[in-house]
Amino acid sequence: MNLISKNKQKILKNKMMKLCIKEKDLYEKFIKGSGKGGQKINKTASCVYLKHLPSGIEVKCQKSRSRQENRFFARRILVSKIEDIKSKHESERKKKINKIKKQKRKRSKRAKEKILEFKKKRSDKKKFRSKIEPEQESL
Numbered sequence: 001m002n003l004i005s006k007n008k009q010k011i012l013k014n015k016m017m018k019l020c021i022k023e024k025d026l027y028e029k030f031i032k033g034s035g036k037g038g039q040k041i042n043k044t045a046s047c048v049y050l051k052h053l054p055s056g057i058e059v060k061c062q063k064s065r066s067r068q069e070n071r072f073f074a075r076r077i078l079v080s081k082i083e084d085i086k087s088k089h090e091s092e093r094k095k096k097i098n099k100i101k102k103q104k105r106k107r108s109k110r111a112k113e114k115i116l117e118f119k120k121k122r123s124d125k126k127k128f129r130s131k132i133e134p135e136q137e138s139l
Contacts, residue, residue: 061074
């Protein structure tokens with residue numbers, strides 16, 4: 001009994017192709033599970049261990065008693081981990097690009113006015129710091 005629909009399997013395969021994850025790059029091993037389930041879970045090797053060889057990412061999945069379902073879930077977890085890693089690199093690059101764009105962008109009218117206001121206040125402060133010269137009396 002396969003509870004995973006063909007549509008979900010197709011979506012997962014497309015994601016794997018998009019991220020360049022090939023079945024030959026995956027090391028898959030079935031190990032005996034642990035936890036709830038009693039003797040049945042302890043006897044059967046339904047827990048799936050996946051390792052993506054190029055990236056070294058490891059995943060272990062035992063969501064279900066079924067080996068087929070666990071294979072699907074393990075691949076889905078692996079794909080999400082790889083997506084997270086790739087999107088982090090892209091977002092860091094986008095941040096750098098946006099920072100440079102922001103630096104090169106023209107200032108708004110309001111921002112220019114604020115800067116000029118600040119400069120004027122600063123110059124007024126500096127005027128008060130200057131020495132007072134004694135007035136010369138004119139005859």
